[in-house]
Amino acid sequence: MGNVWAIARQTIAESVRMRIAIFFVIVIAVLVLGLPFAARGDSSTSGAVQSFLAYSIAATTFLLSCLTIFLVKSLSSDLADRQILTLMSKPLARWQYVLGKWIGIVALNMVILVVSGGVIYGMTRLLATRPPRDEWDAERLKNQILTARHASKFKVPDFTGEANTVYERQLEQGVYAGIDNLNPDKEKARIRAEIEKRWRSVFPGESREFEFSDVLCRRSRDNMVHLQYEHRVYNYPPDEIIRYQWFFGDPAKDTEQYQVPRRDMRERKHTVPVPADAVASDATFRAVFVNVNPYMSMGEPQYLNTVMFEGDDAVELLFSVGSFGANLVRELALVGCRLLFLAAVAVLAATMFSFPVACLATFTIYALAALRGFLGEALQFMPDEGAVGFLTRSFQYFLHAVYFVIPNFGKVNGLPLLVDGRNVTLKWVLMGVGNLVLIKTTIVLLVACLIFQRREVSEVSV
Amino acid sequence: MTQATASKMEAYLTSRQQARRRDMLVRAIALVCVVGLIVGAGLLVRPMNKMRLTNEIVLDDKAVEGLPPDIALMTKTGTLRALAIDAAFVRLEQLKEDNRFYELMQLSDWLCKLAPRYASVWQYSAWNMAYNISVCQYTPEARWLWVSNGIENLRNRGLRFNPKSVSLYKELAWIFIHKIGDKLDDYHWAYKRELAVQMENILGEPPVVVTEDDTVREFRKIAEAPRALDAWIGSDPEAARLVADLAAVKLEPNETLLHFIASQMRTRTNTAEYAGEGAEPTAPEDLTTRRLALLRDQKRTDTIETFVAAVRAKVLREKLNMDPAWMYGLMKQYGPIDWRSPYAHSLYWATYGEHITKGLEINDPADEMNTVRFIFFSLENLARAGKIVLEPNFEQPNRSFMNMLPDLRFIRHMHEAYIKFGKQEFGDDPRYVEGTAGPNYKSGHVNFLISSIRQLYLEGGDKNIEEAKGYYFYLREYDRDENGRVKPQYDQPFEKFVFDKMYESLDTSIDARAFIGDLLRRSLENLADGDVERSVAHFNEAKKWWNYYMRDTKTDATARRKLEPIGVMRRDVTEDVMTMPPQPWGLAEGRGYSLLQKARLWRSLDLPTRQALYDKIKPAIEAFAKEHDPPLDPAKILPTPPGMEEYRKNPDRVLKELRYIDPTVSTGEKIDMK
Secondary structure (H helix, E strand, O other): OHHHHHHHHHHHHHHHHHOHHHHHHHHHHHHHHHHHHHOOOOOOHHHHHHHHHHHHHHHHHHHHHHHHHHHOHHHHHHHHOOHHHHHHOOOOOHHHHHHHHHHHHHHHHHHHHHHHHHHHHHHHHHHOOOOOOOHHHHHHHHHHHOOEEEEEEOOOOOOHHHHHHHHHHHHHOOOOOOOOOOOHHHHHHHHHHHHHHHHHEEOOOOEEEEEEOOOOOOOOOOOEEEEEEEOEEEOOOOOOEEEEEEEEOOHHHOOOOEEEEEEEEOOOEEEEEEEHHHOOOOOOEEEEEEOOOOOHHHOOOOOOOEEEOOOOOOEEEEEEEEOHHHHHHHHHHHHHHHHHHHHHHHHHHHHHOOHHHHHHHHHHHHHHHHOHHHHHHHHHOOOOOHHHHHHHHHHHHHHHHHHHHOOOHHHHOOHHHHHOOEOOOHHHHHHHHHHHHHHHHHHHHHHHHHHHHHOOOOOOOO | OOHHHHHHHHHHHHHHHHHHHHHHHHHHHHHHHHHHHHHHHHHHHHHHHHHHHHOOOOOOHHHHOOOOHHHHHHOOOOOHHHHHHHHHHHHHHHHHHOOOHHHHHHHHHHHHHHOOOOHHHHHHHHHHHHHHHHHHOOOHHHHHHHHHHHHHHHHHHHHHHOOOOHHHHHHHHHHHHHHHOOOOOOOHHHHHHHHHHHHHHHHOOOOOOOOHHHHHHHHHHHHOOOOOHHHHHHHOHHHHHHHHHHHHOOOOOOHHHHHHHHHHOOOOOOHHHHEOOOOOOOOOOOHHHHHHHHHOOHHHHHHHHHHHHHHHHHHHHHHOOOOHHHHHHHHHHHOOOOOOOHHHHHHHHHHHHHHHHOOOOOOOHHHHHHHHHHHHHHHHHHHHHOEEEEEOOOOOHHHOEEEEEOOOHHHHHHHHHHHHHHHHHHOOOOOOOOOOOHHHHHHHHHHHHHHHHHHHHHHOOHHHHHHHHHHHHHHHHHOEOOOOOEOHHHOOOHHHHHHHHHHHOOOOHHHHHHHHHHHHHHHHHHHHOOOHHHHHHHHHHHHHHHHHHHHHHHHOOOOOOOOOOHHHHHHHHHHHHHHOOOOOOOOOOOOOOOHHHHHHHHHHOOHHHHHHHHHHHHHHHHHHHHHOOOOEOHHHHOOOOOOHHHHHHOHHHHHHHHHHEOOOOOOOOEOOOO
């Protein structure tokens, strides 16, 4: 391994000499140190912290990705300037050279990433000392952003029995008479889906109970858990504000109970803080949604709005399971995984092409990996028919093929969660390390070694 | 060489020579074309640049001058700017779908800096702030912050870079008329109060005037105040001395001075008058007293008035980006506009936008027509709710008392505007008839006049009735049927036309009680505001309709359909008004009374009504006085009426008196209500 380390050290020294790394460090420093003063967010302290986190980490990641790509200049110039001939004349295997270059690039990146992460953490804490706009802002900053919250999903009741009963009844009533190819399982599944859909719709005057389990939080009045929900509303009032109330706590389990009247904008994500003593001792939590206007005593009417909770994450219970610092470290670890992979791709490209072509190729792969979600969504809006439809479909097939090889960076990006104060799980990080680093990066590096092994580093003149 | 070969060679050389000549010719023509095209293109650059400047496609040097450095830098990013704008817009949409408004705001801010001359960016950003982000806030103050951010984004920044974009004027007028002026937002009263207090902070308490013209004349002082404040101070020794004296009492020629005048020199709301025993009197030597003494110095009245007017004009220009001269022009044209009303602002921006952008090719004609429509909406709303009753709380504007009452003076202006803009917009249309609002605005104009006729009639008074008759005869003349004949609804006496709808309001005793009760409420509302004339007019209307309804019940064997005597009805409405929780009470509808209005109303009531109500309403008033910020003395709000001991012994005597008394007639004229 001595040879590998020697090459790695030489790569780092060369990169610093090239001043590319210094340039990027300066840009990152300016951005990270300057953003807190430029980030206004929505004028609340919590918004400013969220904006800072979102932009500082995204910008650092992007700049480090660019740096990674530019650092392969070290490998390319070795080939172009014939330095490689000197190196190859030494007892150095070609794979050792490739691996050393990769480690050198990655080590430099990791050092900058760790330092940047430390500065981002410090600046976040500094930004959080700004006076909050109001109590709501202070609560949000403390309990919803500078924390790591786990999201527990509600349990959808099992409607299988009810669906079977309905099916049997309809069978007896002859509803299916004349249907030759009736598939009972499919029909029962359809009925079950219908019943669930009805269950998810709360008509005016109705209520709906949501149960959460494994709410492993400190059960006390001064600790808050957060109910987050998003709904679709039919027959909404002209001001598009939906009035209803939530009841929290379970009287059967002797918890504290809370009633929260709400006026919420339709079809937005809303968050209600609830004291954690509403959580039962068996780590369950009960929330009841009541579609009745609690402001009727003030002369408001009961609007005939039906509220639908579609999707399993329509109602979530969030509670703190860790600290913001640890969450940031895990997110940076995911960033690190992406950089390791990108460095391998850059090294592979440099073993095959000249520096400009290698840069272009790596940038293309980086863009494809980072923009997978965007491309997929953008194509959904293209027409299905005619020549354009044909081209769209062709491009979709092409993308499927491309993404068979190129990973989706969106799947190893915990930034949206970090910014929302949600837990970037260790399991996710380990999966990132396993999938992106241990498997894909290793494969790319192996290919790079193989190609470089067979590459002619000098022309033979006779 | 054979002859044949020589001949081939000769032909070859000839053709080569011809080809060379042809090539030369082609090259020469190409060269001439190139030179010609370059010269032509060069000649076109200047007019094209001029067109770009005229149509506001690029920033001209004047606009760039004084541009904030971040925006100036962004505008120099060249071709990359277009790419960045596209990427930012895509992300903006994504952020909106994900409800990430904190970041959305940040991004729109940068987007506005990247493309300061792209009006849609400002429009989108302001709409997001005023509509999408504001509704995600949970307190009225936080909501107002975002509505006002949206307004400022357009008014103070967007319009600066896009002064000829009609869509920005339209959007701004829309936020005032719809977001603040309409009732769709839960917190619309909070916005109205905030805006009203902001404007009163700048313009001060509305002057006490006798006629419409007095209000306009008062505003003229601001419109004609010295524009260059510093130069004026430098040239006028009296002004310079005043500025020095104000500085000595820590008042600068800016909003601090105006805030002091608005909050400390207000005459109409005086909570001190009703303060409890514990309230501390103002120390004679304190800063406030010295400031007041300076600003009330009779010997310097002229200098102080001109100076304060100049400061007001400066703040209007710099803080609100409003031109006092244009405001004054609007008041001359449309009447005594109260600038605390959101409709006044929508009128300002709609008219100003219409004036500035008229005839520009880059603007969408639909936007232009909608901007004119906003002028109508604004005037109509000023007529329906343009009279502002405000008891400002300058520290917490949302805790102010505010009511918006009809201001019938704007009906005439609205009618004239319909005719003026109708001719302007559709004068060339073959369907246009001189003297009308034109084909597209006609139905709106007619509906407005019909409802205004009834409103004027209900308001009472000879002047209002005469005005109502004028509109009725106008409708008879111009709102003809397809064959040019007078429509049946106008082919009847004026009173019958007015009463037709009102008769329906008196079908049952419940309807009649509600209708007459509403008129009595209006009468009390006017009394609480010190408008005795309107109060009497409303009471007389109530009396008239009471008599009308009771006429039919005279033949009834029992009292099953009869109403209570009007004096008793008025007593009951008064009790309701006095015991209703005072404004502001958060989210509820704005109609109501402040505690000070209740106090004023109580003082204006006749003795029998006060005696009959005192014991009933005392507990409620005590509770309200205790809750008031600052707490007030209930005994001063609700002084005990004389003769209460006697009343308590024999209440029937007062009840009998109430049956006969006309509370609006000081002489105690009795009306037979039987």
